[in-house]
Amino acid sequence: MGEQGLSNLERRYRRLLRVLPKWYRRDREEEMVGLFLADRTDELDLEHGWPGWGETAAMFGLAVRTHLAAGAAFTNVPAKVVWRGEIVRALGMIGLLLGVFFAGAAITQLAVAYGNPAWAPEISWWRLLEIGPIVAFAALLGGRRTLAKVSALAPVLLAVASLGEYRYVLLWSAFQVPSLVTFVCLCLGFHREAPTPPARRLLWWGGGAVLLGVLGGFASGLGLIVVGLVTVAMRVVAFVRGDFVLGRALSLFAVLQLAPLAFLLVGGEALVLALPIVVLLVFSALAPVRKPRLS
Incomplete structure (x- = not known):
């Protein structure tokens, strides 16, 4: 639908709906806009009105749930x-x-x-x-x-x-x-x-x-090294099993561990152990993940 002929309030509602993914808006945008405008018929409101704070908060909450969908809560995801x-x-x-x-x-x-x-x-x-x-x-x-x-x-x-x-x-x-x-x-x-x-x-x-x-x-620093080793080992397991979700999550998790380990390197604590772990974590973060086929 084009912008011509729309009230300013409707334009603002449609802009707000852009926080939702396209697949969700495709079937529901017109219905949602209609519900938003159902009780807002005053000409002055249609010209100068804005979506309410409650509606905006609800829309951002819906955006989170639709962008990070789970289970059978939504269809055609x-x-x-x-x-x-x-x-x-x-x-x-x-x-x-x-x-x-x-x-x-x-x-x-x-x-x-x-x-x-x-x-x-x-x-x-x-x-x-x-x-x-x-x-x-x-x-x-x-x-x-x-x-x-x-x-x-x-x-x-x-x-x-x-x-x-x-x-x-x-x-x-x-x-x-x-x-x-x-x-x-x-x-x-x-x-x-x-x-x-x-x-x-x-x-x-x-x-x-x-x-x-x-x-x-x-033992200061030793636990971090063990956690790093577990992360690398699980990253290998995820790759062998073709577990895309776990592999991608572990890649991101490997990046998060680099800052604490960097302090061990700078402070010279467990240097011989920490440096190889840092290298392995960098490799884990950059290594490819087996992507499942898109349906």
């Missing part, structure tokens, strides 16, 4: 859209497992500091926020998505809290980049139409991440 949503959800879950690993390491460090008066002044109470990913993981598997998203954001607040301790700002900020990306992926990917992750299978991964973190808390 292109395969690439379904894959995109699955990749975002997979990246969110992988990042959350990394957060669970960091939480395990934090538990060790807090326990050691609590039992050692010489270390206690170095531990601030707000470091308890580092345990947030464990709460987020359990909440997400239990279907409590709002609690999961709020809890996943908790570690990111460490970078803000560290502003009072300038020595740690850059370090903690680099380590919280994966947490921030995880929070964004959880918010975008686990919308109301998205399925709840399979708890039985993921509980084993979550328990392993906590255990690995607890052990890694005793």
Whole structure:
């Protein structure tokens, strides 16, 4: 439909609808515009009116759900859209497992500091926020998505809290980049139409991440190296199995690990181990992913 003969309000509604994917607008745009304009018949409103804040918010929420579609919530969804949503959800879950690993390491460090008066002044109470990913993981598997998203954001607040301790700002900020990306992926990917992750299978991964973190808390940097090795190994498995979603998510996850490992290289910690892991992660990020056939 051309722009000629349309009211300014209708033009604005049609512009707002452009946040939706073409495949969704193709069958629903005219119906949606008609519903928006049904009760707005005043000539002055048609000339100078704008879409309401509630309508705009609802439209952006619908845009997220349609661009990252899941399950049978929508019909005639292109395969690439379904894959995109699955990749975002997979990246969110992988990042959350990394957060669970960091939480395990934090538990060790807090326990050691609590039992050692010489270390206690170095531990601030707000470091308890580092345990947030464990709460987020359990909440997400239990279907409590709002609690999961709020809890996943908790570690990111460490970078803000560290502003009072300038020595740690850059370090903690680099380590919280994966947490921030995880929070964004959880918010975008686990919308109301998205399925709840399979708890039985993921509980084993979550328990392993906590255990690995607890052990890694005793050896600074070693846990990150193990996580890097696991990422590379799983990336190879995903390629061999032809798992496009897991492979793409792991490629992105490999990039997120480079910043924390860079600090190990700059600081000279575990240099002999960290450098090969960085190289392998770069290769994992750049390596091709077997693309499934488009339907």
